[in-house]
Amino acid sequence: MVAQAHTAQQSAALLELRNIQKWFGGVHALRGIDLTLQPGEAYHLLGENGCGKSTVIKIMSGAHPPTSGEIVLGGQTFSSLTPIQSLAAGIETVYQDLSLLPNLTVAENVALNEQLVNANGRLARLFDRKRLRETAARALAAVGLPTDRAFLNTIVSDLPLASCQLVAIARAIATRAKLVIMDEPTTSLTRREVDNLIRVVERLRSENVAVLFVTHKLDECYRIGGHAVVFRDGQCVAQGPIENYSKKELAELMTGRSIDAQRYRTSKPSEVVLLKVDHLVTDGVRGTSFSVKKGEILGITGLADSGRNELAMALTGVVPAAGGTMTLDNKIISVRSPARAIEQGIGYVPEDRLAEGLFLDKSIFENEIALIVSRLANSFGVVDRDKGREIAARLSEEMRLNTKNLDLAVGALSGGNQQRVLIGRWLSIAPKLLVLHGPTVGVDVGSKDTIYRVIQALAESGMGLILVSDDLPELLQNTDRILVMNSGRIVAELDAAQATEDQLYKAMLANTTETVQ
Amino acid sequence: MNASRTGELDGGAGPSRSFSFGELVRRRPETITFLLLVAICTSVAIANPAFLQPSTLIDIGRASVVMGLFALGVFIILAAGGIDVSFTAIAAFTMYSMTVLVQSYLPNLPIVVIILMATLGGAALGIVNGLLVHHLKVPSLIVTIGTQYLFRGFLLSFIGTVWIMSLPPQMGAFGRMPLFQIESGNGALITLPFYFLVLPIAAGVTWWILNRTLMGRAIFAVGGNADIASRLGYSLRTVHVFLFGYAGALAGLAGIIHVCANRQANPFDLVGTEINVIAAVVLGGARITGGTGTVLGTILGVLLIVVINSVLVMVGIPSTWQRLVVGSFILLAAAFFVTRQRRK
Numbered sequence: 001m002v003a004q005a006h007t008a009q010q011s012a013a014l015l016e017l018r019n020i021q022k023w024f025g026g027v028h029a030l031r032g033i034d035l036t037l038q039p040g041e042a043y044h045l046l047g048e049n050g051c052g053k054s055t056v057i058k059i060m061s062g063a064h065p066p067t068s069g070e071i072v073l074g075g076q077t078f079s080s081l082t083p084i085q086s087l088a089a090g091i092e093t094v095y096q097d098l099s100l101l102p103n104l105t106v107a108e109n110v111a112l113n114e115q116l117v118n119a120n121g122r123l124a125r126l127f128d129r130k131r132l133r134e135t136a137a138r139a140l141a142a143v144g145l146p147t148d149r150a151f152l153n154t155i156v157s158d159l160p161l162a163s164c165q166l167v168a169i170a171r172a173i174a175t176r177a178k179l180v181i182m183d184e185p186t187t188s189l190t191r192r193e194v195d196n197l198i199r200v201v202e203r204l205r206s207e208n209v210a211v212l213f214v215t216h217k218l219d220e221c222y223r224i225g226g227h228a229v230v231f232r233d234g235q236c237v238a239q240g241p242i243e244n245y246s247k248k249e250l251a252e253l254m255t256g257r258s259i260d261a262q263r264y265r266t267s268k269p270s271e272v273v274l275l276k277v278d279h280l281v282t283d284g285v286r287g288t289s290f291s292v293k294k295g296e297i298l299g300i301t302g303l304a305d306s307g308r309n310e311l312a313m314a315l316t317g318v319v320p321a322a323g324g325t326m327t328l329d330n331k332i333i334s335v336r337s338p339a340r341a342i343e344q345g346i347g348y349v350p351e352d353r354l355a356e357g358l359f360l361d362k363s364i365f366e367n368e369i370a371l372i373v374s375r376l377a378n379s380f381g382v383v384d385r386d387k388g389r390e391i392a393a394r395l396s397e398e399m400r401l402n403t404k405n406l407d408l409a410v411g412a413l414s415g416g417n418q419q420r421v422l423i424g425r426w427l428s429i430a431p432k433l434l435v436l437h438g439p440t441v442g443v444d445v446g447s448k449d450t451i452y453r454v455i456q457a458l459a460e461s462g463m464g465l466i467l468v469s470d471d472l473p474e475l476l477q478n479t480d481r482i483l484v485m486n487s488g489r490i491v492a493e494l495d496a497a498q499a500t501e502d503q504l505y506k507a508m509l510a511n512t513t514e515t516v517q
Numbered sequence: 518m519n520a521s522r523t524g525e526l527d528g529g530a531g532p533s534r535s536f537s538f539g540e541l542v543r544r545r546p547e548t549i550t551f552l553l554l555v556a557i558c559t560s561v562a563i564a565n566p567a568f569l570q571p572s573t574l575i576d577i578g579r580a581s582v583v584m585g586l587f588a589l590g591v592f593i594i595l596a597a598g599g600i601d602v603s604f605t606a607i608a609a610f611t612m613y614s615m616t617v618l619v620q621s622y623l624p625n626l627p628i629v630v631i632i633l634m635a636t637l638g639g640a641a642l643g644i645v646n647g648l649l650v651h652h653l654k655v656p657s658l659i660v661t662i663g664t665q666y667l668f669r670g671f672l673l674s675f676i677g678t679v680w681i682m683s684l685p686p687q688m689g690a691f692g693r694m695p696l697f698q699i700e701s702g703n704g705a706l707i708t709l710p711f712y713f714l715v716l717p718i719a720a721g722v723t724w725w726i727l728n729r730t731l732m733g734r735a736i737f738a739v740g741g742n743a744d745i746a747s748r749l750g751y752s753l754r755t756v757h758v759f760l761f762g763y764a765g766a767l768a769g770l771a772g773i774i775h776v777c778a779n780r781q782a783n784p785f786d787l788v789g790t791e792i793n794v795i796a797a798v799v800l801g802g803a804r805i806t807g808g809t810g811t812v813l814g815t816i817l818g819v820l821l822i823v824v825i826n827s828v829l830v831m832v833g834i835p836s837t838w839q840r841l842v843v844g845s846f847i848l849l850a851a852a853f854f855v856t857r858q859r860r861k
Contacts, residue, residue, distance in 0.1 A: 083750040095748070101746065104734075112731075116735075122731075123752070
């Protein structure tokens with residue numbers, strides 16, 4: 001408290017944003033943000049994907065200039081910051097992508113920035129290797145990583161992801177930070193590492209350092225405590241001690257509508273069998289048989305090594321099955337490749353949409369029509385762009401994309417919108433069967449809601465859907481039946497309307513020999 | 518083909534050692550370059566013991582200077598994730614312009630000033646590259662293809678196309694100035710020229726910049742990921758200007774040494790050897806995608822190419838085979854690096 005009173009004399013706040021506006025081309029990303037951060041306090045910046053959270057932290061760290069507004073930092077008023085100004089003022093950021101340099105060593109990633117900032121960004125300076133090691137070792141010890149020479153000299157691209165996340169945090173606390181911003185810092189951490197991180201945060205706060213979290217994990221926010229700051233559509237809609245809000249209230253503030261854990265499933269499946277799978281065998285899947293009716297949504301779950309991923313890839317030709325038969329619409333089909341699967345009318349929304357599904361630097365338009373380009377082309381191979389745009393516009397409308405600009409690069413969209421573009425692409429070929437693999441991984445509450453509604457509308461139109469997911473509430477809310485896989489076999493089939501998460505968990509974790517009986 | 522077999526033997530020396538060897542290659546890919554070099558030299562020496570004469574080694578040293586200077590420039594740009602194909606044009610431009618300037622207007626200019634001016638001229642042209650790369654935000658390959666044509670076109674259109682056979686005397690003298698001389702078996706005098714010193718000095722300076730200054734770390738940071746580096750506060754503009762300026766300076770220096778060593782100035786010279794230099798740097802273990810590599814590896818890569826180019830003849834392999842050998846080595850080394858990287 002003494003320290004706080006002391007800083008209060010110099011300047012009331014650590015950092016103050018005044019009426020910050022930000023435009024990206026035609027997109028109004030921030031609509032007048034006022035935010036005051038006090039030393040030693042923890043803040044949780046909450047909001048849906050695309051609400052402006054990332055933009056606001058980029059403005060604080062100097063990565064983007066605001067279009068208008070003021071930033072008050074250490075008693076000085078700025079219209080925009082450079083990365084060096086921001087770092088020199090003690091604002092450290094742990095980016096969601098971690099922003100580690102993959103080709104440099106752990107020590108350099110952690111401690112090189114201290115020397116860069118001390119040199120005020122000038123590069124014609126000697127670099128102090130001894131000091132680099134010392135600073136790095138101190139910071140690594142604070143986050144619970146090893147500090148021996150071998151680890152300090154490890155190239156970052158050789159580290160597992162969880163260690164990378166801790167290395168990024170170590171960099172943020174390596175110098176005399178006054179504000180540490182953490183953008184989804186716990187996504188790849190285990191429980192123990194999260195506990196360790198929370199201890200680090202407590203220590204930082206006791207040293208009068210402010211911490212700003214950007215996260216979707218509300219449980220962790222409550223554990224850490226502090227202030228909630230809720231963003232929606234580029235505006236700050238609520239601010240206050242986090243314990244004053246319930247989870248439900250926060251979700252409503254973020255989305256602007258009331259979201260209940262309702263069951264989305266509306267229509268009933270038909271009695272006509274669409275897909276019949278007989279003794280399908282592939283690497284990790286040992287002879288599974290099941291069927292999907294027209295208009296049915298079938299859930300498939302299991303642990304990561306249960307064979308559910310391999311099953312999805314076999315059904316869609318990504319990794320063709322080694323044995324067994326598939327019958328679609330009473331015809332025996334073989335899907336040796338994704339192209340064959342598409343011809344047969346089987347669509348696949350992969351789990352890793354960034355790596356497997358989307359062309360990030362291409363426009364929404366180009367992504368949406370990727371599957372039907374050959375159909376849009378005339379006999380000379382010239383693509384009818386106008387017709388393509390028409391189709392892309394209709395799909396975007398159906399998927400309720402939050403932009404009308406079809407020329408925007410998909411990489412510029414938020415995760416939820418990217419997923420909608422990907423699903424929209426599949427609608428363009430109107431598949432008979434659509435396999436969705438983890439469709440809401442990394443997607444916020446509001447986008448989830450939209451995606452669920454689209455899934456239901458597709459089933460209603462008579463399409464068969466297979467939803468492979470480890471999000472159990474998602475399966476219970478959206479499907480007719482749920483198959484649980486365990487060690488390459490289907491060990492349980494449950495009616496989604498009656499099943500509970502508990503039952504699913506038990507089947508997933510059961511020792512296989514027990515369940516076979 | 519004896520050569521590659523020796524390399525394989527070294528590579529697969531027992532299962533107990535193979536892991537640590539793999540780890541060594543992964544962290545220090547220039548080990549492969551070194552082994553290839555040793556393998557070649559050993560097999561050439563066995564086939565023709567004359568290879569081990571001091572005169573051959575001096576020839577190799579002399580032939581490495583110009584290519585080595587170029588390679589250091591290419592390496593430092595590659596380390597930052599860029600690529601440069603205009604350095605030969607920069608070298609040709611500075612060497613020929615300087616020769617014309619000295620011959621026609623300033624015949625009494627001391628050699629030190631000539632070298633300094635060529636180096637600075639090269640740096641200036643390099644800075645043009647750097648500014649273009651930074652401000653146009655175009656890949657450096659495209660920019661330097663453009664400037665290669667530009668610099669060369671300017672040289673041939675406005676400065677001259679005449680082959681200058683008789684150099685200004687101070688330049689010729691510098692090319693002949695000995696570092697030391699030895700008498701070979703048949704009584705001929707073999708000279709290691711003084712200008713040879715430039716290469717180890719330039720290599721040392723480059724090593725020092727890369728490993729002991731913030732600029733060096735910034736170069737690797739930019740090579741790792743330019744967006745992240747700029748987010749962390751590294752000024753991309755400073756790095757780009759320095760990089761290309763430095764590589765340009767090395768090219769200018771290489772150009773003037775090339776003229777002095779050959780005792781003639783041909784404006785059509787040098788351009789066309791870029792791929793050879795880039796091959797040497799890549800053989801030295803620097804990844805074409807940037808962010809890795811060492812000065813030592815670069816020098817080893819240069820020695821490897823120079824040895825292949827100059828000594829295969831000694832064991833009766835026709836010079837037309839040189840390209841075949843260089844090509845297979847590049848593929849061999851690349852395959853080695855890639856499998857090692859994947860295995861982690």
